[in-house]
Amino acid sequence: MAEKFTDSEGREDLVYVKTEDGGYRGWRVDLLIDPLSNKMEEKILLCSSCKGMLRDACVYEGDLKCGVCIPEGVAWQPVKMNREIVSDKMISCPLKKRGCEWSDTVTSAIHHLEECVFLPVLCPLGCVCLEGERKGKVMKLEKRRIQEHQRDSCPLRELVCEFCMNKVKAYEMNPHLEDCEHFTVPCPNECVIDGGERTRQVKRRDVPVHLANECLLQKLECPYWVYGCREEMERKEMDLHEREFMHIHYRLSMTDMKLKQVETSKLLQDKLDTATERIVLVENICESKSKELSELTQKQIVTNDKLDRATKKIDFLQNDFEIITKELSKVRQDQIETSKDNQLLKDKLDTANTKIVNFEKQITEKDSELKSIIEVLYSYTPLSTGHLEWKITGVKQRIENKEYTYSDPFYVGLYKCQGKIRWSDDNTGEVCVGIYIMKGGYDDKLHWPIRYKFTFILTNHINNNNNYEYTEQVTKEDLEKFPDSFKRPTQLRNDRGFGIPSLISNTEILEAKYCKEDSITLLIKIELLPAL
Known part of the structure; x- marks a missing residue:
């Protein structure tokens, strides 16, 4: 019986004649280096059905046909002479147009295609075509270009982000850079470096801290806002404003003191x-x-x-x-x-x-x-701020036990407060820091709900100028969403606190610059804000 050839990559398409019914017949005549010279040679070497060079030629109904063109179930014997003649014919590589210069006998063509560097093969990483006839299908490239494709142009190759050093697929790199916390972005206020012309670049995750503590162009409220000064200015103008309006600020503060x-x-x-x-x-x-x-x-x-x-x-x-x-x-x-x-x-x-x-x-x-x-x-003059220097010992043991840690009570004006730390469930998780309002002796004389601005400062024992800071304030939305955090306490302290659920990770907090002798120092600064 004739041998049935199939090939998912189309090698048979390149070597044999493919007919309308999808079958592969005789050898392609156009690959011959020396074309058939006369009618007699064509009659002897070509199949009468598919017109390809005979492969396993036999006689059927008085004509020479290749073994594939004979109907199934018909017994036949190959003509050895034709097989030998066809096998010795010299043919070119089917991919000659792509640049392959190989030529040899008919029988070695299939073996050559297994190694031909011009043969189109699928991308090993499985990237797909975005246009053309193969749109949506796995991309095909010549063998010789596969390595270069995987190295330089395949969208599924892995690249290393130069900012966070994480591995990212090539096609995901641009979206990744738009969200990467370590990617440097220009200051939203376009402040410059030390009076130069170049805009300051800040890591994306550090932008809020930069705006809160460093940016000279950040709009700030006058510190005497609570006393009635309704001026807003850039940070660089704050010192000049305080000097120029010192007598007005003094008058406002004295007026407020007299009213109180x-x-x-x-x-x-x-x-x-x-x-x-x-x-x-x-x-x-x-x-x-x-x-x-x-x-x-x-x-x-x-x-x-x-x-x-x-x-x-x-x-x-x-x-x-x-x-x-x-x-x-x-x-x-x-x-x-x-x-x-x-x-x-x-x-x-x-x-x-x-x-x-x-x-x-x-x-x-x-x-x-x-x-x-x-x-x-x-x-006392009217107090509006509170300060707590909280030294926490046995940090490693507290993280392993995942326990809650409470600070000593402290006062913000006449309000009694307490700090609380919830250590994360794993070393890479974030440390939650909150502020709880406690029951005090002057609660019936104070205004409720309380509203304040808070700053957490993790002391850097190596470089005091490089402490880890986070600042935020209570907004109208916070008062509506978490009313139990700011109401007057009816027991020892309110059930809910307010702070930041992810100040810093356990891994970072155990670094030598923050953790000294298994202890850390956390400064908590609170400034009372006017009621809404």
Whole structure:
């Protein structure tokens, strides 16, 4: 039976004749180096059906045909002479037009194509064509160009990002650079380097820190905004503004201080009026008890008068001794009852005196509390900032245990606060730092909800000028989204805090510049902002 040839890369297409039914027949005649010279040679060497050079030639129905053109199921014997003649014919490489100069016998053509560097093959990485007849299919290139393609032009080759050193597919490099945190971008405000003409370049991830702490062209509010100065200016103009408007700032701050002192005085006056009302109430109670005591004294006088009359009756009425004795006994009984009444009134008076003493003690305590509040309010200028230098020891053990770490309480003005760190679940994860509002002694006198601006500074023990900083402030959206973080505490501290869920990774925090003797130092700065 004839041999059936198939080839996914089209090698048979290059060597044999392909007919309309998709089958491969005789050898391609156009590949011959010496073409057939006469009709007799064509009759002997060409298949009568496919007109290709005979391969496994045989006689069928009086004509010479190649073994593939004979119907299936028909027995046939090859003509050895034709096979030998065809096999010895010299042919060129089917890819001669591409530049291959190979030529040899017919039988070696297939073996040559296995090694021919001009043969189109699929891209080993599987990249696809974007246009042409093979659009959407795996790209084909000549063998000799595969290595160059994989090195220089294949969109699926791996490249190393020069900024973050991560491996990225070639076709993904441009989108990657648009999101790469280490890619340098110009300052959004186009600030320049040390007065030069070149715009400062900053890593994409450091842009917020640069704008918050370094950029001389960043718009800032005047530090005396809370006192009424509504000027906004670039950072480089801030010193000049503060010098030029120093007298205005002083006047605004003094006006604000006077207003607060007036409010404080009014509050203290209200408390003093309340205490005065309580004293008047105690005095009224004492006056009422005094009237009761006077009535009891009057009754005692009346009783004494009755005793005197009884005594006189004894002197003048000896004959009526029995009757007088009975009356005297009755008077004595009245005297005993009156004594009991006197004792009861005395007990009530002692109770009233005790209550008066207690009221006086409470008034003294409240007066002491008012004095302490006055001392606090008048011994400090209006406080609007808070500062905590938090040294955390045993950092490695805390990270391994994934435990929560709380700081000592500290005050921002009269607000009591506490810092909290949640260590990440793995070494490459981010460290979460938050600020919690605690229950304080002056909460009923403060404004709620609280609003502030905070800065976290991780101390660099090697270079103090290169600390790791992060700054953010509470916005109106934060107050609406996380109301429980800024309300007045009803217990030890609020259940929710507010800060940054990803300040720095565990790997970075354990670096020598931040971690010294298994300890780190985190500075927390808080500035109160005006209520919205």
